[in-house]
Amino acid sequence: MSYADRPWLARYPEGTPADITAEYPSALAVFDAAVEAVPQAEFLQYFGTSQTFAEVDRAARALAVALAERGFGAGDRLALYVQNNPAFIIGMIAAWRLGGVAVAINPMNKERELTYLLKDSGATALLALDDLYAQIGAPVVESGQTQVQTVVTCSALDMQDRNDPRLFDGLERIRTDGTLDLAELIAAAGEQAGAELPDPALGPDDVAVLAYTSGTTGDPKGAMNTHGNFAFNAQVYRDWTGLQPGEGILGIAPLFHITGLVGHIMAAMLIRSPLVLAHRFEPSVMLDAIREYRPVFTIGAITAFGALAAAPGATPEDFASLRVLYSGGAPIAPAVGDRLQETLGAYIHNIYGLTETNSPSHAVPLGVRAPVDPDSGALSVGVPVFNTMVRVVGADGNDLPPGEVGEFVTSGPQVVPGYWNKPEATASSIPGGELHTGDVGFMDTDGWYYVVDRKKDMINASGYKVWPREVEDVLYTHPAVREAAVIGVPDEYRGETVKAFVSLHPDVQVGPEELISFAKEQMAAYKYPRSVEIVDELPKTVTGKILRRQLRDAAS
Structure with a gap:
């Protein structure tokens, strides 16, 4: 059996194509198409308020104008240091509107980590939550160790009217000298914000987001997720799940993470569906959001699903709207998946990918239960998605037959071209455009893939x-x-x-x-x-x- 034969295609539902062609050349084109087609459709839902595609567009244009006036232009980097707030999406689109790159930063990062990421990315602008900036960001920027020249702050209290005490108790807006305020910029810009901005003419090869790896070995590396990566994998989510316009997406994954970037933001843009945001994951708050907005789809870590199922007062009826569930980040133990299905009422499908694969490279087809390997007891992470080739190779780099354990080597339109300013790491991990994942597993004779572990975790x-x-x-x-x-x-x-x-x-x-x-x-x-x-x-x-x-x- 040859990997070139793609035996996993037999696992695809009848009528599903082996390959797809991205409909849009860039992530910005995906968003612009939604603004043009459904300007008044709800895009972001956040604690009782909603922002339409047109409103988010105006807000992003207002920020883009302010950044451009301060010298931000094509190729420059805007760091996003916020939680799951509307500001994250607004900032990302604003960077794209100017031909720039968004840098997704974990809001849990402290001074040392933030300093490294700002220096490594060469970010010249920073959009940060006001409390994070006051406590952590300001000392970093004021130290002069980074290239940041423009700072825009926002509040978790913006664009909502609930002030939920479970998340926002005691939270007040903070203004730090020398910063701009996002809400003020949007309000001052008015209805025609940024209408005169030129088309940045972004293409598939342009970098959209620097998403940093976790840094399990050495310093974190900025994976250069391109507009082509985003446009393709957004379409993978749409076509794989069959989601329809208007079917809501629950944002339980962090937006700075590749799952949130693609499985939440880009999927919502392409499908033209509302994205439910709740600042950060707090099970009881998220449960109330499900009850209120009745989303259809979500993807997140299996631990998040476990926390939702265990939330006080949770019942199967609460989760009835969530008919399409996927879990990534770590493989699901079969026993855990079975237990959660009893509470959530829907089967949680495995999905697998890395920061360097722009989220999914493998997924379990919708409506199909993943098999369990009888020898190891591992639950399959699925089959390679459209256009994707995944070889299992031994220590000598040669392909291994079905059933033998080796390293996954992945190629396809979702694989990033490399790491930011790290040519040696790129040459080592992505030679010839093939990603050597570091994940160890095998393919069975039916084309199902199983992750055994990371190479470094073997005992x-x-x-x-x-x-x-x-x-x-x-x-x-x-x-x-x-x-x-x-x-x-x-x-x-x-x-x-x-x-x-x-x-x-x-x-x-x-x-x-x-x-x-x-x-x-x-x-x-x-x-x-x-x-x-x-x-x-x-x-x-x-x-x-x-x-x-x-x-x-x-x-x-």
Whole structure:
């Protein structure tokens, strides 16, 4: 069987094409088409208020004019240091309107991290939440270590009328000397804001967003997500899910993350659907947003779905509108998916991709249950999406046959051209346009793909390879286990041995020895955890991915 034969195409629903052609040359063209076709359709819904496509366009043009007056132009970078607020989308479009690049920054970043990202990207302008800027951004900018010349602040209280105390208790607007205020710029610009701005003539190869990798090895790298990447993968979401105009999207993923950028913002632009925003993920707030706006689709980390299902007062009826659910960021343990379906009422489909693949490279077809590998117990992450080739290669770089474990090597229209100002890293990770993902897994004979783990997470116990995912999936089948993470720890006899960190469901008592015995009954002797540590919470990224690295550091 040859990968060139794309055996996974047989898994596509009948009538689904193997390849698609992006309808628009740029992400800005996607947005402009929506403004022209449905100017009065709701685009952003945020705590009781809504912004139409036309209103967001006017706001972005007003910001673009203010930035242009201060020297921002084609190729310049605007850093976005906000949460899931309307300002994020306004800022991104404003940068594009001038032919510039948006830099998506995690709002949890502190001074050291923000300094690095601003310096590395060479951002000359910054749009930040006013409280974040006052506490963190101002010292960075005032230090003179970055190239930032223009600062625009916004408030989480803008464009809403609820002041929900669960998120905004005690929050007040802050003005810092030397900054512009986004709301004031929009109000002053009026109805014809930026009408005279020239067309930036953006094309598929122009960089749209610098989205930084998590930096698990070395400093974070800015993946150059292009307009072509965005236009293509937005269409993947639309065509893969079958979403129709007006069917709402729930924004549970952070907008700075590639999932939020493409699976939320770009999908909403292309499908011409409202995007529900709620500042940041707080389960009870998000549950109320679902009840109010009745969105149809969302994609997020499996931990977010678990938090929604466990929110006080949540019932299956609350989630009835959410008929299209996808989860990415970390593979789903089969037992967890089954439990959540009982509460949410809908099957959570796996989706897989990286920052460097502009979100999805694989997905489970809508309405299809992903198979479980009988040997490892892993749930498939899906099949390659349209136009996408994924080879599984061994250490020698040669293709491996179905069933053999190797590294995923991905090529397609969603793969970024490289890392910002890092030619060596680009040549190493994306030689010839093929992304060497660092993720390890296999393809079965039917074309389904399974992620075993990251290469660096593999445990070598007495010469045997142990993949943490397999051990975690077994632990998840225990009714008391809420979350599990497995790492390798030094062992005098075995070199490394298996250790598990586990958090439990509320009001459940179970000891480490019971969990060890439970795993021992179901796994080979070299695989089961020799120690289990029960913790209240496992460390996670803002996107909900469990941080094995942090557990390893703490255990060393």
